Amino acid sequence: MMLKGRKIVLGVTGGIAAYKVAELVRELVKAGAEVQVVMTRNAQAFITPLTFQTLSGNPVTTELFNLIAESEIGHIALADRAEVLVIAPATANIIGKIAGGIADDLLTTIVMATKAPVLLAPAMNVHMWENPICQENIQKLRQRGYHFIDPEAGELACGYEGKGRLAETPTIVEEICVLLSPKDFSGEKILVTAGPTEELIDPVRFLSNRSSGKMGFALARAARRRGAEVTLISGPTALAALPQIKYIAVRSAAQMREAVLKHLESASILIMAAAVSDYRPKQKAPEKIKKSKLPTVLELELNPDILAEAGKKKNSRIMVGFAAETENLLQSTWQKLEKKNLDLIVANDVTLPGAGFEVDTNIVKILDRSGKVEELPLMTKEDLADYILDRIALLKKS
Numbered sequence: 001m002m003l004k005g006r007k008i009v010l011g012v013t014g015g016i017a018a019y020k021v022a023e024l025v026r027e028l029v030k031a032g033a034e035v036q037v038v039m040t041r042n043a044q045a046f047i048t049p050l051t052f053q054t055l056s057g058n059p060v061t062t063e064l065f066n067l068i069a070e071s072e073i074g075h076i077a078l079a080d081r082a083e084v085l086v087i088a089p090a091t092a093n094i095i096g097k098i099a100g101g102i103a104d105d106l107l108t109t110i111v112m113a114t115k116a117p118v119l120l121a122p123a124m125n126v127h128m129w130e131n132p133i134c135q136e137n138i139q140k141l142r143q144r145g146y147h148f149i150d151p152e153a154g155e156l157a158c159g160y161e162g163k164g165r166l167a168e169t170p171t172i173v174e175e176i177c178v179l180l181s182p183k184d185f186s187g188e189k190i191l192v193t194a195g196p197t198e199e200l201i202d203p204v205r206f207l208s209n210r211s212s213g214k215m216g217f218a219l220a221r222a223a224r225r226r227g228a229e230v231t232l233i234s235g236p237t238a239l240a241a242l243p244q245i246k247y248i249a250v251r252s253a254a255q256m257r258e259a260v261l262k263h264l265e266s267a268s269i270l271i272m273a274a275a276v277s278d279y280r281p282k283q284k285a286p287e288k289i290k291k292s293k294l295p296t297v298l299e300l301e302l303n304p305d306i307l308a309e310a311g312k313k314k315n316s317r318i319m320v321g322f323a324a325e326t327e328n329l330l331q332s333t334w335q336k337l338e339k340k341n342l343d344l345i346v347a348n349d350v351t352l353p354g355a356g357f358e359v360d361t362n363i364v365k366i367l368d369r370s371g372k373v374e375e376l377p378l379m380t381k382e383d384l385a386d387y388i389l390d391r392i393a394l395l396k397k398s
C-alpha cells in the first residue's frame with residue numbers, strides 16, 4: 001500500500017545487473033507504483049526497452065531529444081514527475097558523470113533537473129568499486145544528499161569474487177519506501193518485540209505458540225521508514241533480517257524480559273507485539289528425556305509479565321500492547337490495558353480468518369486510555385503498522 005500510486009522514475013544504466021532490474025520493476029508495479037523507466041544507450045546493449053515497457057506498462061524513454069514524445073515525457077517532465085529517482089544498476093560511469101556535473105543524455109539530464117531524492121544502487125567489478133576515483137565520487141555525492149545502496153559481496157559476472165553485486169530487489173524496494181515515507185518519528189527510539197517465545201522442556205522440546213513475527217516486524221519496518229531508531233527484540237522466526245534495525249534474537253520469555261528491561265531505559269516508545277508464553281515448564285531436563293520417561297503431565301510455572309513490569313517504569317514513554325483473544329475480546333483487553341499501564345492496546349480476535357497469527361493481514365480493535373474503541377477492517381499487517389504509528393503520533397502531540 002505504501003507504494004500505491006507513487007511515481008518512481010527508474011534509470012537503468014549499462015551493466016550486466018540490468019537484467020535483475022526487470023524483477024525490481026515487477027515488484028514495484030505489483031505494489032501499485034507508477035514506474036517510468038529511462039535507459040541509457042549502454043543499458044540497451046544488455047536488455048531491451050520492450051522488456052521494461054511490458055513490465056512497467058509505460059513507454060520507456062531513451063533519448064534526450066524526441067520530437068514526438070518530448071512534450072509528454074521530456075526530461076523536465078520526468079524530473080518533475082518523479083517522487084523518487086532510482087538508478088539501478090548504477091555503473092561507475094554514471095556515478096562519475098553525476099559527480100562531475102555532466103548532463104549529456106536523458107538520464108543525466110533528469111538527475112540534474114530533479115528535486116526528488118535520488119537513490120543509486122551501484123553494481124560493477126570489484127576493482128572498479130574499490131577504485132579511489134569511484135569511492136571519492138560516491139563520497140562527494142553522499143555529501144550532496146544523494147542516497148546509495150551499497151553493492152553486496154559475492155561472485156561477480158566478470159568472474160571475480162568481491163563487493164560489486166547489485167543489492168537484492170527487496171533491499172532496493174525497502175530503501176525506496178524509506179525515501180517515500182514521512183519522517184515523523186525521527187529522534188524517537190522505538191523498542192518493538194515480535195514473535196513467539198520458546199520454553200524448553202529439555203534440549204530438543206519446547207512449549208511455544210503460532211506467532212510468526214510478522215506483526216512485530218511490520219511495526220519495526222514502518223517505524224524505521226518513518227525515521228525512528230528501532231531496536232527489535234524477537235523470538236525465533238523465519239523472517240529475513242531488516243536493514244538498519246538493531247536486532248536482538250531471544251528464545252525464552254526470561255531472555256525477552258531481560259532484553260526489554262535493558263533497552264527500555266533509552267526507549268521513548270515500547271510496542272509489544274510478541275506472543276510471550278505465559279507459562280514455562282517448572283523443570284528443564286539437562287538431557288533429552290527418553291521417550292519411555294516422558295511425563296504425561298507437565299508441571300508449569302508462570303512466566304514474568306514483561307509488559308506489566310515495563311508498565312511500572314512507564315514515566316513519559318508511550319506504551320502499546322497487543323491482546324490475542326479467542327473470546328470476550330473487549331472485556332479482557334480493557335483489563336490488560338489497565339493492568340499493564342498502557343496508552344493503547346491492539347486487540348485481535350485470533351479466531352477470525354485473516355486475523356492474528358501467521359497470516360499477512362489482521363483485523364483489530366484499538367482501545368485507548370480514554371475508553372475509546374476503534375474498530376478497523378481487514379488490512380495488511382504493513383498497513384496496520386502504519387496505522388498504529390499514526391495513532392502513536394497523535395499521542396505524541398497531545
Ligand code: PMT
Nearest residue numbers: 211212213214215275276305306307321322323324357358
Ligand atoms: O507474529 P504474527 O504471526 O504476525 O501474529 C501476531 C500476533 C497475533 C502474535 C500479535 O498480533 C499479537 O496479538 N501479539 C500479542 C499476543 C499475546 O501474547 O497476547 P496476550 O494477550 O497474551 O498478551 C498481552 C500483552 O502482554 C502483549 O502485548 C504481550 O506481548 C504482553 N505479554 C504477555 C505475557 C507475558 N508474560 N508478558 C508480556 O509482556
